[in-house]
Amino acid sequence: MSFNVNEKGYYGEFGGAYIPEMLYPNVEELRQKYLSIMDEPDFKAEFNQLLKDYVGRPSPLYFAKRLSEKYNTKVYLKREDLNHTGAHKVNNTIGQILLAKRLGKKRIIAETGAGQHGVATATVCALMGIECIVYMGEIDIARQAPNVARMKMLGAEVRPALSGSRTLKDATNEAIRDWINNPVDTHYIIGSAIGPHPYPDMVTRFQSIISEEIKWQLKEKEGRENPDYVVACIGGGSNAAGTYYHFLHEPEVGIIAVEAAGKGVDSGHSAATSKLGKVGVIHGCKTLLMQTTDGQITEPYSISAGLDYPGVGPLHAHLAQSGRGEFFSVTDDDAMNAGLQLTKLEGIIPAIESAHAFAVLDQKKFKPTDVVVISLSGRGDKDLDNYIEYFKL
């Protein structure tokens, strides 16, 4: 079974480009050019240079000794939290801004939920001196004030999404509408492995640096390139896609995906799309989607603003449906406690999104000889208010 996108943009039955005709020229231009641009030697050189000198790559693969002792297995952390801007998001925004420049685009738009992708986009736009507009739900703007301020400092205009539920999915709708209204000079930097083809594949390829590094780093530390398991949290699924990419066709590597269960999968306040979703179309992509029986998209919930997306990237829908990926759901409480535990055992405060991935250690029993690589996709600085409130610190 293949886990690469096919020529029509599908992973199994998921993916495609369900877009209004108004977006066709832009998306088609991207589809025709993204692979050849990414393959150009000077593109690769510039991309790799920026990842090294600006982002700070390679990010370390760290053997978590005390965590490993506690769970009697070998746990490695892929330290995406140490990237510039504090998460894996910047790998993709660097790639897409270089692509946008080669497409001759003069204006960048992006959507953001918690603000991490918005900050990563505003950062690369500042770096390149390109106009940047970030759409963000009105409700998210109110609860993520520091990231809004960061984007403004970086020169981006933050436009509130006032429609629908005024959160991430509505910010995405607004960004798409902006692109419809500005079809010639604008590139839309989508932040996750979602959207119409070629976005899921393009974002996955930019993020695949994560698993590329894991391979050689693990070879140095363990004498083998393949771990027994790779673990990542999934909202739309960009850090997971990058973490899995080079292991998708290595059957001995177990792929573990961790979704946010919120207050419990069946509580009505959850973002566990693989459990609660049905096949549907959102933001140009056929995938698993949380929706009413009437096909209206529902609002997910998670304590982590980066995981509360009602869909999941089409690659992940395919991993879930085919059984290639093992999907877990982690509640707010379990994620928060896993985050605190990582802090106490290893001295690392994770983003609440990433904390979900660590809670899997309590749900699945690994063997003492297993090598388990967990993607630590972001740092917890942005979540301090949440940690303070939750633990009454």
Place this chain on the structure above:
Amino acid sequence: MILGQQKLLSLSINPASFTKPCRYKSLKKHKNTYKVLKTLQGKNILKMNRITQKLGEDKKILSIYFSAGYPNLNDTVQIIQDLEKNGVDLIEIGLPFSDPLADGPTIQASSTQALHNGMTTQILFDQLQNIRESVKIPLIIMGYFNPMLQYGVEAFCKKCAEIGIDGLIIPDLPVDVYADEYKSIFEKYGLINVFLITPQTSDERIRFIDSVSNGFIYMVSSASVTGSQSGFGDVQENYFERIAKLNLKNPQIVGFGISNKETFNQATKYAKGAIIGSAFIKHLSESGSRKIEEFVGGIR
């Protein structure tokens, strides 16, 4: 069987095969075509489809869009009847969706309100169950793909055919996917699917869309979501003229940015008709579902 139907449709509604001066009137004159149709199939799709008949009339088409379930859940039938009574030629009934990404604020708001009012696909079908007892003009359902996918595309089409819906407009179902996966279902139920083109659509793609279409082409006036602009300039004028010169087999009806008599006349100078959506919804918001006469009367 299905192949036969496809052939039938492209054969039957291909105005390019008729002489140009009587392009739209000519359909009725081609008795031979009807005979062929009747021979090929028991019921005559062309004769039954009201859209094709309407397009054959020698007049500019005024089409009105509204969101079903807005302003009140049960206004749907009354609005349709009033629009017909006041001389509207074609109606697009909006099936509300939570995330209408090609629509501007006016239609978004009416769609959201309709959902708050309790509108669902099934309720809309129930409301329209007996619509053909009172309404003769063509009716199109315009909606996003996901609610149709959840209802089941075939079940949805079947229900539309039973009620007497003549066509569908689904902005986020691209022509390529339609042609590959759904065309045969639409044709089985005699439904016309309408595709959009924009000023950015290449001539080559317009010709492809024209080849897949069998009713009219929805010509988006400018690069925008719905309800975004007022008035047309030289850019639109040139675009309308460029499309007219392509001599497509399907007539074009212009939508987006048409709000009054002036823009209606500009749009229909080259095209067969024009669609008004946001401006009518604004009228409904201000005047309720009454005074439709006033609105339509102001257009022509």
